[in-house]
Amino acid sequence: MKTSALIIAVCTAILSQSAAFTCTPPPITSHASSQQSSHAPTSLSMFSGGALSIEEEEDDEKRAQIEQMAKAMGMTVEEYQLGISARERMEKAINDLRVVGGDESNGVTVERDGNMPPRHLVVKVTDEGKALGKERLEKLLVEALKSAGEKSKVGRDEAQKDMMKYISESYKKLGMK
Secondary structure: OHHHHHHHHHHHHHHHHOHHHOOOOOOOEOOOOOOOOOOOOOOOOHHHOOOOOOOOOOOHHHHHHHHHHHHHOOOOHHHHHHHHHHHHHHHHHHHHOOEEEEEHHHOEEEEEOOOOOOOEEEEEEOHHHHOOOHHHHHHHHHHHHHHHHHHHHHHHHHHHHHHHHHHHHHHHHHOOO
């Protein structure tokens, strides 16, 4: 029971800091062609997952901050680092997710990642799609966006399930109960 409560607390803390579930809109990339957007490397601050393991931290001040954050959340340093690692894995899975809505034969497709709102968004409208007329094209675009959004939600849910599974398995491997 204590483990379940701890896992829930860790996940709540992790999800509250996750970019995948925040309201701040990240930049949206939109392409009319089939070009892929490039991912700009971002650096994470210590409290958003960029912290090294406590043994790898060279700076005593950083090590103390990690210990302080873990203590403030009612966790051991190992549990805190496990939570950060799980969140990083989930964020990567959500960022790397690519789903497509719409139908290429209709001339309208939407590709997006798992973030809400999406960071990666590619809307493709071919000449066949344009030939359908404004009203039909608008309807197909809305349908494609909805379809991609639903698929994205399924992908986010899977990433969250995988995170929970990772935490549970890691607890077992580390002998935490």
